Amino acid sequence: ARHLLSGRPGTAAIILVRGDITEQWVDAIVNAANSSLLGGGGVDGAIHRAGGPEILDACRALRASHYGKGLRTGQAVATTGGRLHARSVIHTVGPVWSATEDRSALLASCYRESLRVADQLDANTVAFPAISTGIYGWPLDDGARIAIDTVRNTETAVREARFVLFDDRAYESFAAALRAGE
Numbered sequence: 001a002r003h004l005l006s007g008r009p010g011t012a013a014i015i016l017v018r019g020d021i022t023e024q025w026v027d028a029i030v031n032a033a034n035s036s037l038l039g040g041g042g043v044d045g046a047i048h049r050a051g052g053p054e055i056l057d058a059c060r061a062l063r064a065s066h067y068g069k070g071l072r073t074g075q076a077v078a079t080t081g082g083r084l085h086a087r088s089v090i091h092t093v094g095p096v097w098s099a100t101e102d103r104s105a106l107l108a109s110c111y112r113e114s115l116r117v118a119d120q121l122d123a124n125t126v127a128f129p130a131i132s133t134g135i136y137g138w139p140l141d142d143g144a145r146i147a148i149d150t151v152r153n154t155e156t157a158v159r160e161a162r163f164v165l166f167d168d169r170a171y172e173s174f175a176a177a178l179r180a181g182e
């Protein structure tokens, strides 16, 4: 099943697919990176494995040139896509879930900043994972709501924002968030 929401003028159409983000034929894929930019587990590890060493080399160069202390939470930066079908990878650092502090604005910032970088790259199609909902522990339904609300309300020239959900549970959370906004 696929769910689709056509974007209002100036925003991206949203498409949900179940699958592996590393296999997507899009202009750019978004990586749920960590601030070191030097790789990690989850979707980050999968992207570096599939894309090959060129991505890590580009990340190391970014660390050396602009991000000595790492990329801040909620920010985004692009590298080559290496061997991926995607021309570029947009690395963004999601917030770790906190039960005591509301970090929603930082999670929203990841989606907004990724679209801003995608615009700089002239990307028409961008694939997103469910940022922060894995190792970083964000509850799926809430992470999905923030993702959908933010992309729906962000002005961009990107035509298609494709959420690539790794399992049924993530897919269902995003489908529910999409229905809630209709």
Ligand code: ADP
Binding pocket: 019, 020, 021, 022, 032, 033, 041, 042, 043, 044, 046, 094, 129, 130, 131, 132, 133, 134, 135, 136, 137, 138, 164, 165, 166, 167, 170
């Ligand atoms: P974070 O540290 O931001 O939580 P994770 O990589 O642990 O990042 O998880 C983010 C989401 O990405 C989770 O929902 C996880 O199931 C999903 N995920 C893991 N591997 C892939 C993949 N290859 N394609 C798409 N999504 C993936």
